[in-house]
Amino acid sequence: MTKRLFMKGNEALAMAAIEAGCRYYFGYPITPQSDIPEYMSRELPKLGGEFIQAESEVASINMLLGASATGVRAMTSSSSPGISLKQEGISYMAGAELPGVIVNICRSGPGLGGIDASQADYFQAVKGGGHGGYHIIVLAPASVQEMYDLTMLAFDLADLYRMPSMILGDSVVGQMKESVIPNKRPERNLPPKDWVVRGKGDGEQRVVKSLYLGDGELEAHNWKLHARYGELKAKEARWEEFMLDDAELVVTAFGSAARIAKSAVMAARDKGLKVGLLRPITLYPFPEKAFLAATERCKKVLDIELNAGQMVEDVRLSVARDAEVFFYGRPPGAGSLPTPEELLEQITNYYV
Amino acid sequence: MQQVFKKPVSLKDVQTHFCPGCHHGTFHRLVAEAMDEFGVQKRTIGVASVGCSVFLYGYFDIDVVEAPHGRAPAVATGVKRARPDAFVFTYQGDGDLAAIGTSEIIHAANRGEDMTVIFVNNTTYGMTGGQMAPTTLVGQRTSTSPYGRNQGKDGAPIRMAELLAQLEGVAFSARVAVNNPKNLMDAKRQIKKAFRYQAEGKGFSFIEALSSCPTNWGMDPIKANERVGTEMCAYFPLGVFKNAADL
Ligand SMILES: Cc1ncc(C[n+]2csc(CCOP(=O)(O)OP(=O)(O)O)c2C)c(N)n1
Ligand code: SF4
Numbered sequence: 001m002t003k004r005l006f007m008k009g010n011e012a013l014a015m016a017a018i019e020a021g022c023r024y025y026f027g028y029p030i031t032p033q034s035d036i037p038e039y040m041s042r043e044l045p046k047l048g049g050e051f052i053q054a055e056s057e058v059a060s061i062n063m064l065l066g067a068s069a070t071g072v073r074a075m076t077s078s079s080s081p082g083i084s085l086k087q088e089g090i091s092y093m094a095g096a097e098l099p100g101v102i103v104n105i106c107r108s109g110p111g112l113g114g115i116d117a118s119q120a121d122y123f124q125a126v127k128g129g130g131h132g133g134y135h136i137i138v139l140a141p142a143s144v145q146e147m148y149d150l151t152m153l154a155f156d157l158a159d160l161y162r163m164p165s166m167i168l169g170d171s172v173v174g175q176m177k178e179s180v181i182p183n184k185r186p187e188r189n190l191p192p193k194d195w196v197v198r199g200k201g202d203g204e205q206r207v208v209k210s211l212y213l214g215d216g217e218l219e220a221h222n223w224k225l226h227a228r229y230g231e232l233k234a235k236e237a238r239w240e241e242f243m244l245d246d247a248e249l250v251v252t253a254f255g256s257a258a259r260i261a262k263s264a265v266m267a268a269r270d271k272g273l274k275v276g277l278l279r280p281i282t283l284y285p286f287p288e289k290a291f292l293a294a295t296e297r298c299k300k301v302l303d304i305e306l307n308a309g310q311m312v313e314d315v316r317l318s319v320a321r322d323a324e325v326f327f328y329g330r331p332p333g334a335g336s337l338p339t340p341e342e343l344l345e346q347i348t349n350y351y352v
Numbered sequence: 353m354q355q356v357f358k359k360p361v362s363l364k365d366v367q368t369h370f371c372p373g374c375h376h377g378t379f380h381r382l383v384a385e386a387m388d389e390f391g392v393q394k395r396t397i398g399v400a401s402v403g404c405s406v407f408l409y410g411y412f413d414i415d416v417v418e419a420p421h422g423r424a425p426a427v428a429t430g431v432k433r434a435r436p437d438a439f440v441f442t443y444q445g446d447g448d449l450a451a452i453g454t455s456e457i458i459h460a461a462n463r464g465e466d467m468t469v470i471f472v473n474n475t476t477y478g479m480t481g482g483q484m485a486p487t488t489l490v491g492q493r494t495s496t497s498p499y500g501r502n503q504g505k506d507g508a509p510i511r512m513a514e515l516l517a518q519l520e521g522v523a524f525s526a527r528v529a530v531n532n533p534k535n536l537m538d539a540k541r542q543i544k545k546a547f548r549y550q551a552e553g554k555g556f557s558f559i560e561a562l563s564s565c566p567t568n569w570g571m572d573p574i575k576a577n578e579r580v581g582t583e584m585c586a587y588f589p590l591g592v593f594k595n596a597a598d599l
Contacts, residue, residue, distance in 0.1 A: 205414065
């Protein structure tokens with residue numbers, strides 16, 4: 001029997017990273033994710049890996065860039081203001097087609113804001129975040145088990161598609177304790193890393209770069225990256241469906257908001273309302289097809305987020321033409337987490 | 353007949369894009385010669401920075417990672433930690449290393465990362481058209497100090513080789529120039545020494561290379577070369593500021 005552990009989301013994430021083969025971690029402390037560097041600083045040296053507490057988030061993402069260019073599995077983690085600092089490096093990694101896992105256990109902002117759970121970094125995560133018009137893979141766990149499983153997946157997807165991937169969580173999934181089954185690393189065919197810098201030996205010179213100045217070179221490079229985003233959309237979109245078959249109203253939410261929304265959906269079912277939940281697990285690629293399919297029949301969607309409305313734009317772009325999309329959200333801050341009762345009231349309002 | 357002078361194996365046989373009289377090309381050659389002498393070309397990973405030297409992978413026949421502006425020491429840290437057997441160096445200008453990248457260089461040096469940093473100081477931002485750098489001399493006119501650098505307003509030029517020598521993690525720190533044959537020969541010796549520190553795992557080694565930038569100084573190559581030996585050497589003395597272990 002596989003053993004079951006009771007642990008914090010942040011720890012499950014760190015444990016999964018190590019199971020996925022991550023041996024290099026570079027970071028800088030910030031609440032509510034500091035359990036991750038703490039875990040890595042304790043465990044990596046035992047495995048012959050390296051933990052570096054960098055002087056800043058700017059340095060840590062660039063250490064990740066360097067390590068990743070040599071082909072090893074490496075990770076950095078932070079929270080909102082720190083992720084803003086990492087954007088320069090994330091853009092360079094995207095430009096240089098470098099894998100690597102970046103964790104954002106979001107806090108509330110803008111600015112210094114607070115340390116409460118928030119989903120206000122959705123735009124920053126899925127719309128590029130840094131300069132240059134790129135995308136990265138974005139996964140949104142809603143449980144401690146998913147903190148574990150999606151982290152492992154994040155490493156594989158990053159290697160498969162040669163691009164950075166991000167775990168977008170918040171202090172609810174990061175700090176809560178739940179039981180988790182620490183699954184073994186799944187077998188997956190990954191392409192050989194024949195592009196890494198290694199000291200050329202008797203081979204050809206290799207250069208990891210994002211500078212393309214020749215005639216038409218950069219455009220060709222960008223089209224290549226964009227084709228890869230298309231492939232991601234076709235193959236890697238993931239979502240959860242809950243009681244959608246006969247639903248008259250589709251509720252959608254991601255991450256910790258989806259947990260509260262699910263309670264509200266179950267309460268609505270108890271009252272006889274035909275309501276279901278569609279939870280995006282990959283935020284990039286966004287599960288567009290799932291939304292289109294769900295709204296072929298059911299024309300009402302209520303999007304719930306811990307912000308003033310961000311994913312709702314992607315939902316609107318994905319649903320059937322004649323579907324109506326409503327939004328309910330609370331900009332984050334102390335005491336602003338919506339209750340299941342509050343969401344049930346919203347569901348009831350839009351259901352009629 | 354015996355051949356006494358040839359192109360280093362670590363350099364490609366191509367023309368560089370550097371302006372006439374620029375010392376970047378000379379430093380490329382000295383670095384490549386040191387690489388040849390240590391026989392490290394095949395296990396070298398260079399980290400290119402942003403500035404006139406960004407194309408160094410077009411000239412050096414080695415593996416290279418390109419870093420964002422100023423971040424080369426952090427990128428090199430990641431490379432070296434993941435590949436401790438590789439020979440790792442960064443090559444950075446003064447805008448890159450002494451302005452936007454001050455934090456990265458100080459902390460990589462302080463950690464004693466086992467790498468070599470070649471810091472080319474030409475007292476200006478060459479690539480972007482000759483703006484004021486942290487190393488611009490007091491009174492020097494640049495495109496953003498049209499009245500001359502004013503110490504009261506802009507601060508005094510930073511002496512990086514001396515500053516870094518203060519840090520425990522630094523094993524070797526020296527300032528060199530190539531404005532005359534004697535300095536050039538000495539520069540070659542110091543670069544080799546810096547490389548030997550890394551080859552022997554003795555820690556962080558730093559070479560500040562005083563360099564000309566005729567284009568942005570508005571001088572012909574000969575005048576620019578003279579300025580390195582006079583004005584620049586007067587404020588940035590050549591020499592070794594830290595030599596932690598006897599080599
Ligand atoms: C974040 C960022 N800021 C500014 C620039 C523009 N930039 C390119 S090169 C450069 C200055 C380089 O000067 P230096 O490091 O002294 O090298 P040199 O060109 O003189 O050899 C600047 C500011 C950039 N590429 N990235
Ligand atoms: S601009 Fe200056 S530093 Fe750049 S290549 Fe020309 S002379 Fe050299």
